[in-house]
Ligand code: NAD
């Protein structure tokens with residue numbers, strides 16, 4: 001049997017709840033498939049640790065994670081900790097240390113869900129967003145001078161490198177080329193951001209020349225929000241900077257029915273280091289502890305993780321199972337149902353049982 005070592009980091013709030021359900025799903029798949037064994041180790045790094053020790057990740061934490069084949073992540077964030085501290089304290093160090101330079105976000109309207117866009121059919125919305133995951137506004141550059149005076153200046157420096165842009169754009173062309181419609185849209189704001197994003201435009205067309213089978217077009221990010229809402233069927237694969245990709249993928253998730261169903265993969269495409277899989281939603285303090293969080297975004301992320309680990313069959317069966325569950329009405333409140341999280345999970349466990 002194949003063996004996979006998974007580091008699981010539930011984090012805070014509903015992250016803890018949905019990851020617990022994800023473990024049940026993974027154990028069920030392991031039991032049913034009989035072809036792989038999973039070693040899941042849980043790391044309870046959270047905002048509580050930060051409040052006690054001043055750190056999210058213990059001193060040797062990243063070194064420990066490096067040995068795993070994949071990382072499963074819930075969500076981080078607490079009303080007691082400023083959001084920039086939790087983000088930079090837990091998720092961003094992992095993305096950076098393991099060179100997870102692509103954030104891949106598939107978006108579809110699952111069976112049984114409806115898009116808030118009333119003028120479209122479910123199949124009109126089938127996208128993959130490739131978000132650059134290591135640079136731009138998230139490079140951590142900048143600083144504040146004359147703080148606490150009327151003359152404060154805060155510089156938020158976006159950093160773009162040829163290497164960083166090119167590897168992400170190449171990944172996006174490979175992704176587009178593997179999909180039936182073979183269409184890639186570049187999103188920038190190269191009219192206003194005239195250095196980094198002009199470089200994005202330039203590299204995009206250089207790489208495009210190597211992919212004659214992929215049709216391309218280019219949008220400014222503001223106009224892109226309009227196109228996503230009014231003409232979703234004209235889009236297929238989308239590539240964008242770290243910040244633009246972050247914002248557009250939350251919009252995309254909402255258009256697909258709920259932020260609670262959307263998955264994301266933080267990929268290290270060279271496979272030198274572990275990749276990390278997480279739902280795109282946050283810790284949702286407003287519903288934490290109530291057992292009503294939608295676990296679908298996490299389950300879909302688990303399906304992506306299994307495929308990345310080479311467990312194609314288990315990943316596909318899981319995805320089919322998720323679709324059966326939403327289609328047959330086991331839905332949490334955010335997608336118009338009244339099932340709680342555990343009921344949805346148990347419907348999925350039964351579906352999986354039937355599928356083997
Ligand atoms: P959020 O995603 O936590 O919640 C936004 C809204 O969507 C809330 O009303 C919430 O109840 C709802 N929601 C989110 N996930 C849901 C689910 N699975 N099922 C049902 N409803 C769901 O975003 P926020 O409120 O902006 O942020 C809350 C905290 O999470 C903050 O501390 C923020 O920094 C953090 N955050 C973390 C991540 C991450 O860990 N990757 C991502 C985004 C936000």
Ligand code: MN
Pocket residue numbers: 246247250280
């Ligand atoms: Mn986001």
